[in-house]
Amino acid sequence: MDAVFNGTFITLGGFVDMDKYRYIYFVILLTLYILILCTNCTIICLIWIHRNLHEPMYIFIAALSLNSLLFCTVIYPKLFIDVLSQKQTISHSACMFQYLLYCSSGVSDFLLLSAMSYDRYVSICKPLQYQTIMGKRTVIVLLTLAWFLPACEVLVATVISSQQKLCRFTTGGIVCNNTIFRLHCVKSEFLTVYGLFVIMNVVVVPVMFILFTYIKIFIITYHSCAKVRKKAAETCLPHLMVLFSFFCLVLFDVIIARLESDLPKIVRLIITLQIAVYSPLLNPIIYGVKMKEIWKHIKRLFCRPVNKRI
Template identity: 60%
Template sequence: MDNELNVTYITFDGHVELHKYRYLYFVIMFTAYILIICSNSTIVGIIVINKSLHEPMYIFIAALLINSLLFSTAIYPKLLIDFLSEKQIISYSACLFQWYIYYTLGGSEFFLLSVMAYDRYVSICKPLQYPTIMRKTTVHMFLILAWILPACQISGGPLMSVNTKLCYLILKGIICNSTVQKLHCVTSTVQNIYGLIVFVIAVPLPLLFILFTYTRILIIIYRSSREVRRKAAQTCLPHLLVLINFSCLSTYDVLVGRLETNFPKTVYLIMSLQVILYHPLFNPIIYGLKMKEIYKHLKRLFSQDKLN
């Protein structure tokens, strides 16, 4: 029975002095989780309720924030349980599932950011054709593909790992991501090639596409009036801030999974917390404060609450 337990379960070894700070960790992360749920849900609710925001740009923002909610729900409950548990363990099958969800939703984030960049490109560079290109059916198709494509692309990695023999049962981290592959007895060349192909499709290609669209946008607005430049900045700046933030954290995550790094455990913990904290927590703040129409409805909502 003990042998079966050892084979089946993986121990997280990324926590720093958990026995001493477990309640502090729990309170901080529980507060962050509540803030993520409330802030993202508020912006999504505002977009759903107000018909004036039923435009492709705001629909894609809502989808991005829903993606953040799904991502956080896949990570935080298990993390909070670990903070209060004597042993920070997870079954291998559950670990593979968390790995799958983690990267599927990460891929969806890049896809949605690409679609948002395309939406801004059409809106600014081809304004007369915008209603024809960004129809309701096109928006719905983009939203479906945003979750279906990454789900299919990422599935190969965890499926190939299901029956792989484990030689190590201690995971250097606090969540299950690509570092799970370091627990395997034998490094799979096929799995590495597959992972590299998926990574190129999911990250560099969308980034190149986004850079191309924003280069075109910059060329157009440079030749335009001050009013056009102001409006373009209002809608494009939040998108760029989110993109830069998410790209940097994704790059770190990929490098840690692929390279033999020997950072101190505290550095690993801080970076891991940034990966799961930053974009779910700051996306609604960036879009809520920087997007004029959303901010206007937010201000009105909180003004009504004060009056009541």
């Protein structure tokens, strides 16, 4: 009976002192999830409602917030169940499904940021051609590539990994991320090579493209007037801050996968929680505060004057 159970379910062994801190974990995670939902939904609704925000840059920001909602919904509901349960387990099929959504939604952020950097490049460096280049069709194509290209590439790794024989049934994490590959009896060379290909394709290349476009923008604006430099800083700085947070997310995930046996359990837990909190919560705050038009609508939403009766 145990063999059948172990062959069907995987134990998530990354939690620390569950019996002692069970309800503290639950309250903290629930609070974070509510904050993430509220902040990202606010950004999406503001961009959806106000017509002056129906521009490519703000559409990509809304897509990032939508992506954050998907990413967190993949993680948090299962965490709520785990912290309130005596055993933190997940079926193998559900684990692979979580891995698919976790990785595809995570890395698609890089492609969305690439689309945003291209939009800024065209807006600042080719302003007269902006309406022609960044039309509705271009935005749809960029959004489609950002969401479906990572999903298709991660799906291949997911299908191959699900067919591998398992010799271990306990992971050192709290979610099904890249640590699931350590459960395989035999390390697949194809998955290793293919994983590097995916990282190069949807992480390294987009990051290099983003850095290239922003370098070009800063070179051009350096020789322009102060007004142009200010506009470039207001729109590009938030994107670079978000890029840094996303890069840390992927870097932390790789660290967990490669150094799982060498890292203390509490360190692995903290790193994983940073992945689930850092970008989804800070991104809408960064865009809400740093993007002038969005911040203007946020102030109007929460700082409406009270009508006084005479």
